[in-house]
Amino acid sequence: MEQTIDIPWQGRAVGLMDLDAFFASVEQLDHPEWRGKPVIVGGSAERRGVVSTASYEARVFGVHSAMPSWQAKRLCPQAIWTHGHYARYRELSDKVMAILHAQTPLVEQVSIDEAFFDVTPGRYNHENPIAICRRIQEEVSELGITCSIGLGTNKTVAKIASERQKPRGLTIVLPGTEASFLAPLPVRAMSGIGSASEKRLSEMGIHTLGQLAERDPEQMRSIFGVSGPRMVARAAGLEQSRVRDAEEPDEVKSVSNERTFAHDLKTREELVAAIGHVSALTGTRLRRKGLTGTQVTLKLKFDIRHTHTAQRQLDEPTDDEHVFGAVAVKLLNSLWREGTGVRLVGVAVSGFDGARPRQLGLFDEDEDTEPQEATPPQRDLRALSIATDNIRARFGNDALSYGRDLRFRHTESDTAPKDKRDF
DSSP: OOOOTTSOOOSOOEEEEEETTHHHHHHHHHOGGGTTSOEEEEOOGGGTOBEEEEOHHHHTTTOOTTOBHHHHHHHOTTOEEEOOOHHHHHHHHHHHHHHHHTTOSOEEEEETTEEEEEOOTTTSOOSOHHHHHHHHHHHHHTTTOOEEEEEESSHHHHHHHHTTSTTTOEEEOOTTOHHHHHTTSBGGGSTTOOHHHHHHHHHTTOOBHHHHHTSOHHHHHHHHTTHHHHHHHHHTTOOOOOOOOTTSOOOOSEEEEEEEEEEEEOSHHHHHHHHHHHHHHHHHHHHHHTOOEEEEEEEEESSSSOEEEEEEEEEEEEOOHHHHHHHHHHHHHHHOOTTOOEEEEEEEEEOOTTOOOOOOOTTOOOTTOOOOTTHHHHHHHHHHHHHHHHHHHHHOGGGSOOHHHHHHTTTBOOOOSOOTTOO
16 A cells, blocks of 8 residues: 655654565676576475475566465476575675665564565654665665565554565555554464464454454453463554664574475485485574574484474584484484485574583683593584585685485485575
């Protein structure tokens, strides 16, 4: 809903900026001959690939992110395919986030192509929030890509509004109109309501956000637990969560990575190597976020319908894949029998409560700790991991590879969808 900047804004002003078909748009920017043509970023149909992003020209044919590549290829056989250039995407994402930070220090990046921002009048400037949103869109366009923005009084409204008009959309929900804007929308439009919750709500006769907003919060608590009352408040447009600035750490519940393989892994040797490979990817993410965890989860997918997980608690929090990866290998026996084909391997670390963020240098020593006989080799391995992180961060992921990585370079499913939250 287009508005003029003459309309005064009273109260909070929260925006959600979403880059339009970001990965595909960057590819079209860098390949002018691809503009106006269907472009798909993702893995090949022959290797269990998945669509990461589809340009709007491809979406006309029904292609969307997370769709199996074979299905996308069938829907749009004339599409141009690319595996993606993720360093380039991060480069442009950083430039976009700098545009937001130039408007307000309250920017909460939630993925490589999305960010909330708080432009409440009087906090850091007195300019109309609508004018600020239009300026953001103009400056993003000067980079050669476009974005859609939703503007409202809270995150829930801003997020839903950002999805109403795409691409290049600016949807504004004025203060006081939140309930009427949300009421006719299906419950699935609100983030946090998945297929299971949607089904349960449908069984209760709740199909729209307006119907959800009218429910008794305590009744919803008895069904959905502590999230029940919050669902009701959000559906009524009454959410009060704030935009966290860049200095505030995200509340992370788990850090994980997984890989789907082009061909099933059937031997223990293959699976142990795969667990080591995926654990290293998870370890890199942990160290990047400065987190150490105490719970390890191994995930194996045998086919599309059958996925099994096993967990084990650690004695001490860690971010070292040599430690939690070894535990993940031990969990293998509880999930897998020799000869059974495995198509996906995942390793997650959680249990961050009480574990302080860790940022050790290459030669740091733990304070007040006497060296033990087994300590140096373990610390040397972690130091090697940190050195690897630094080399790859500076020169790219292909600058340094281990045998476990090279082994799967040509047998992994062509990547995707890339985790957009891991930016």
